[in-house]
Amino acid sequence: MLLVASIFSCNKEEVKKENKKPEITGTPSSSVIAGEEYMFQPSATDADGDELTFRVSNPPNWVSFNEATGAFTGTPTEADVGTARGITISVTDGVASASLKVFNITVIPSNQPQVEIIIRTEENLHSPDDVTTLINRAVENGITIISVGAKQDEDTSIKSGAAFYNSAIAPIAAGYESFDVLADLIPKAHQAGIKVRAWLPQFHDQVAFDKNAAWQMMKLENGNVVPVSGKEYFVNPLHPDVQAYELSIIEEVLKNYDMDEIVLDWIRFDNYNMDVGDFTRTAYNNQFGYDPITINFATDNAKRTEWNDWREQGLANYFGKVRDLVNAIKPNVKLGVYVLSPEWREVGQNPSLFKDYIDNISPMAYYDDWGYSPDWVYRSGGILSTTYQKVGDVPIMPAFDTDYPLDVFEDIFDALEADYPTVYAISFFEYGEWNESKFNNLKNIRDNLGFPK
Helix, strand or coil: CHHHHHHHHHHHCCCCCCCCCCEEECCCCCEEECCCCEEECCEEECCCCCCCEEEEECCCCCEEECCCCCCEEECCCHHHCEEEEEEEEEEECCCCEEECCCEEEEEECCCCCCEEEEECHHHHCCCHHHHHHHHHHHHHCCCCEEEEECECCCCCCCCCCCECCCCCCCCECCCCCCCCHHHHHHHHHHHCCCEEEEEEECCECHHHHHHCHHHECEEEECCEEEECCCCCCEECCCCHHHHHHHHHHHHHHHHHCCCCEEEEECCCCCCCCECCCHHHHHHHHHHHCCCHHHCCCCCCCHHHHHHHHHHHHHHHHHHHHHHHHHHHHCCCCEEEEEECCCCCHHHCCCHHHHHHHCCEEEEECCCCCCCCCHHHHCCCCCHHHHHHHHHCCCCECCEECCCCCHHHHHHHHHHHHHHCCCECCEEEEECCCCCHHHHHHHHHHHHHCCCCC
């Protein structure tokens, strides 16, 4: 009886639960331009539901810190230019604590030119050593932004739409199964004070094209409706399932990587005669009462204008969906886009309709690729002029090739500084390898002209 009583007494005792350690996540940006606001908000949870308090060690003197929320904000001045090192943000439940990785913040002078290089991954990055070499060359040449292909943009030996990161949605590009480009490049670039834009081409996507025949972009050609395929493969940017697929990839990148920006590309058609697939034709006919394949796409007429206005709005609505997604997952990540000239109405890109959804816009000012003279870049009616008219005060970062003559760059830079106050950076694109010769082109420009500020 005594033994039974003893056991009964033991079962009645309250057993104090073991305290569980809180968790904290988030990756602060490693740089900020003097005069611009810096914002970082960590996320923290506690399995026990305990009240949490945040702490910071070694913050720069221009930062304000909220111990209740962990918000780490401030606007540095030119006097703060330099690097604050060894910053730690932690959270405690009063018993146990957890910390983020130690980080640094570099304040960049506001008058330092902002210069981007666009990296086609398949041509440049095949190993961690390639990434290290690229970062070192970028630092040596005053590069402050790297736009890196997270998805294949062209149809080569690698299909457009293949991923260069550890994707659970898109197939991983051949040769990259054990090399996650984003995971390797982003921290190295941040350590060097370089911002990273994850370049995500959208509707030029052979992977998606092959995934579902109903997704394929269709065009009217010689009276027949046929897919846009062969040298290039497009999917229908107006199809909700296509949009959902591309949005899922953007979501995956946002959740798993700490880039500074997402930059979109290939949000367009190739001409007036697309898309005329079943979904688009039905949707258009339901709204306007006629089948779009009855439109004379070869001439300027009222029906073609009505059709194009509808397509433009459809693409603009997609930008709104991307903006909502970014805001929901990582609102501090900026959203940009590479665009063709707004004068080319046939591609369905109208920046005035989507300007409120983006943080910056990059008109592709490759004048020689399009068969124009250099002044097309900056003259009235040219690519910068029409873009500026469409987007107003949205920051502009025009993209150029590296091999233009110095006198051409001098004229372009003079026009940027005189006539385009919203140009905040310039970008350089190389279709092939960013080898020593290409970086020497940049060095030649910088040493002889300086990059525009």
